[in-house]
Amino acid sequence: MRTSPGSRILSVGAYRPRTRVGNDAIAALIDSSDEWIRRRSGIESRRRAADDEDLVTMATAAATKALAGAGVAPRDVSAVLLATMSYRSRATTVAPLVAAALGATNAAAMDLGAACAGFPYGLATADALVRSGAADNVVLIGAERMTDIVDDHDRGTAFLFGDGAGAVVVGPSETLGISPVVWGADGAKSDLLRYAETGTLRMAGPEVFRWATAVIPPVAERALEAAGITAADLAAFIPHQANLRITTAAARALCLPPHVRVATDVITNGNTGAASIPLAMAALNGTSGRALLLGFGAGLAYAAQVVELP
Numbered sequence: 312m313r314t315s316p317g318s319r320i321l322s323v324g325a326y327r328p329r330t331r332v333g334n335d336a337i338a339a340l341i342d343s344s345d346e347w348i349r350r351r352s353g354i355e356s357r358r359r360a361a362d363d364e365d366l367v368t369m370a371t372a373a374a375t376k377a378l379a380g381a382g383v384a385p386r387d388v389s390a391v392l393l394a395t396m397s398y399r400s401r402a403t404t405v406a407p408l409v410a411a412a413l414g415a416t417n418a419a420a421m422d423l424g425a426a427c428a429g430f431p432y433g434l435a436t437a438d439a440l441v442r443s444g445a446a447d448n449v450v451l452i453g454a455e456r457m458t459d460i461v462d463d464h465d466r467g468t469a470f471l472f473g474d475g476a477g478a479v480v481v482g483p484s485e486t487l488g489i490s491p492v493v494w495g496a497d498g499a500k501s502d503l504l505r506y507a508e509t510g511t512l513r514m515a516g517p518e519v520f521r522w523a524t525a526v527i528p529p530v531a532e533r534a535l536e537a538a539g540i541t542a543a544d545l546a547a548f549i550p551h552q553a554n555l556r557i558t559t560a561a562a563r564a565l566c567l568p569p570h571v572r573v574a575t576d577v578i579t580n581g582n583t584g585a586a587s588i589p590l591a592m593a594a595l596n597g598t599s600g601r602a603l604l605l606g607f608g609a610g611l612a613y614a615a616q617v618v619e620l621p
């Protein structure tokens with residue numbers, strides 16, 4: 312087993328469903344308006360998966376792009392990790408199906424359940440696998456078909472969520488391309504965001520909003536400290552895309568200098584759960600340097616780390 316001093320993200324790939332849905336179509340079902348949705352969430356539209364765009368096809372498409380970008384052959388993948396909160400079956404998991412579709416026949420494959428914090432949780436796991444020598448190349452995917460778990464008639468959630476998949480390849484590195492993770496969970500508050508008996512999501516929006524805006528600044532500061540840098544050293548801030556107001560409040564609390572690009576993928580793609588960070592990373596294509604990633608959501612779980620962008 313060959314251990315490695317560090318690991319890094321080699322590439323990123325994205326899959327966004329073909330259909331874009333604007334606010335008006337949703338507002339009609341929940342006695343809302345385009346103006347209210349934009350003002351309270353910053354969201355203008357989101358992607359909705361069609362019947363042929365299931366979790367496996369979306370995740371496989373994103374991972375195929377990431378593998379091509381990294382120049383890694385599917386047979387050289389040691390592990391496929393898939394973060395999702397929208398797969399209904401517990402008897403099978405999605406990752407083995409995606410590994411088979413990719414042709415990653417030598418890979419371990421498992422799903423990760425940390426909801427909207429799933430991507431940074433997965434990145435910490437991938438980093439540990441690579442550094443320990445347990446894996447060479449890890450494909451980490453965040454994929455969601457939130458359409459399957461959101462009630463179109465629920466005023467608190469119907470307008471927020473979208474579908475899609477983002478993937479990265481993590482491989483060995485001589486330097487620390489993925490800095491130590493700062494993570495945790497507050498299960499005592501898990502009732503604030505959970506599945507109802509109907510099998511759809513229910514959220515105490517204002518309470519989740521307050522929790523998120525309180526937890527983000529100290530977790531972000533600890534992640535910067537763990538990486539040995541300050542906000543001025545960042546090229547980008549890529550928080551989970553939950554609500555533009557949460558992102559804006561977090562950027563303000565961190566006193567980010569003007570050169571730091573702040574991910575705002577939520578405006579056109581809504582909240583895509585575990586997929587939102589890799590999708591937002593793909594949208595910042597062309598930015599190089601260090602990025603602070605920060606995921607938060609159901610659990611209530613959170614995780615953050617600084618990465619070198621691919």
Ligand code: COA
Pocket residue numbers: 341342343344347351352427466467470514515516517518519520523553554557582607608609
């Ligand atoms: N359309 C129009 N009006 C609505 C509405 C809707 N979809 N939902 C609620 N309202 C009304 C309420 O009835 C309330 O009316 P009132 O003032 O007359 O009582 C008012 O709008 C404010 O409701 P509130 O729930 O306090 O809104 P908010 O400002 O908290 O915004 C969210 C709602 C969901 C956008 C916001 O709470 C949020 O983003 N929370 C965090 C969500 C999140 O990030 N979740 C994922 C974490 S992974």
